[in-house]
Structures are given as structure tokens and as C-alpha cells.
Amino acid sequence: MGDIAGQATAPVLNQGNAGATLSEADVRRIVRSELDRGPSRDPGANTAAIIASKGTLDWAYPPLILATTAAASGMDASIFFTFYGLNIIHKDYERLLKVSPLGNPAMPMPVPMPNAVLGLPGMGPMATKMMKSKFQKRNVATVRELLEAARDLEVRLVACQMTMEVFGYAASDFIEGVEFAGAAAFLAAARTANVTLFV
């Protein structure tokens, strides 16, 4: 190209076979090169929009881990905290985030216990204590450390305004840096994101 003005820039396919349709090999080659170029020019590939809807200690981890990792991988990450998920960004999260062994048959217990026992007073705090000490023993990051990492990495933390009203929370009940918005704001972020998760 270059010295031939006006020459078509598109690749010439099946030269010498005028009017021929694309061969299968051509199509494969074109599709493959388009696919390869896709991620580099798709702005959505650089965005992660995550919903955190659960307010227990165990379920606080997945959205925080994924959002901080996404941000550490160069993505614009945001978490939309709704319903019980608001616990995670409440100023009092360390007290609010608990685990319950009740109705959670997957939770590892030192000895098998029937639900009737798990429902007794004291079992919830015991399970919470057990999980915290397990995490600590393995040196798993605490929720505090993950929230600090999220702030360092500029993960956007968005509280659902509607659930705040329902639960009677004020903006001042939440940790610093939290934004407030609704479903339309989440969807505006999610519609251009390639990674969207509901936790």
C-alpha cells in the first residue's frame, strides 16, 4: 500500500477468483483476528461491577476479594451494597458481621450437631469466633484489611439508598468514602462491564 493512491485497504480475498465468496478459511482467519483484538478495544473488559447482598462474615469476603483483585488487575471495580450487604460497609461492621451455623449444613463443625442444638443461644457467637480464629490462624486478610485495600485501589463502594431508608440507616452510619445510589446507577456501570457478579 502507500504508493498506490486510492487502493482499497481491506485485504484482498481469493485473488483471481472474481466474485467468489469468502472461503471458510478466510472467515476463520477474520473471526480469529477480530476476537484477538476484541479485549484490547473493548472498554467493558476493564470494568467489574459487583453486587454484595449478604451481611454475614463469610459472605463479606467474596465481593471484597474479587473487587480488590479486579482493581489490582487494572480494572475499574465497584461494589454495590444492597440489603444485608450494607453491613459490610457499616461503621460497626466488625460487630455486625457474624456467621450462623443454623441452616448452614456446609459449615465445618468440630463435631456433627443437629439444627436443634445449633439454634441454642451462644452457638452463633461461638461459630463467629471459630471462623475468625480459623481465618486468623491461616493469615487470611481481615475485612478491615480488605476494605483498606479497596480504598487504596480506588474500588468504588456504593450503598443502596433504598435499603438504607428501609433499614433506617443514615449516610453517617457508613465508613468513609462510601457513595450512595440506586439501581439505575448500578445498571449504568454494569451495562458497560464485562464482569458483573451478584454475591
Added chain:
Amino acid sequence: MGGTQVQEDTVLDARGLLCPMPIVKTAKLMKTLEPGQVVKLVTTDKGSLADVPAWASSTGNELVASHDGGTEFTFFLRKA
């Protein structure tokens, strides 16, 4: 990868840390480096064997070399 000699500019000791902290700390440190500089990352988290190469490929930083020491894993990452 493996036998090549790479000289690191800085070392990140992430031993004892679990997912996602080795990656979070690596990303944080990388931000302070100049392109071309190399960080030597040492981990004990088995997940980092998959996560560090994946992180490098999604950020464009180069995994120059890595060593699987069984319980301790070393990665040399060059900033893009």
C-alpha cells in the same frame, strides 16, 4: 521460564499471605516502579502459582521467570 538469571530492583515478601493479598500488594508496589524495573515476589500461597501468571497477563506486566520451590514460590515480574 526457570533457569534465567534476572536481577530484581526490589523484593516483595508475601510469604504467609493468602489470596488476594499477594496480588493486591504486588499491584500496589508495581505502581511505584518505573517501566522495566523488576520485582521479585516471594509467596507461600499455592494459589499464587495460577494467580500471579494470570495477573501478569491481564495487566500486561511480564512474568520474566518463576520458581516453584514446593512450599515457597518465586516470581520475577517486569513492569510494562
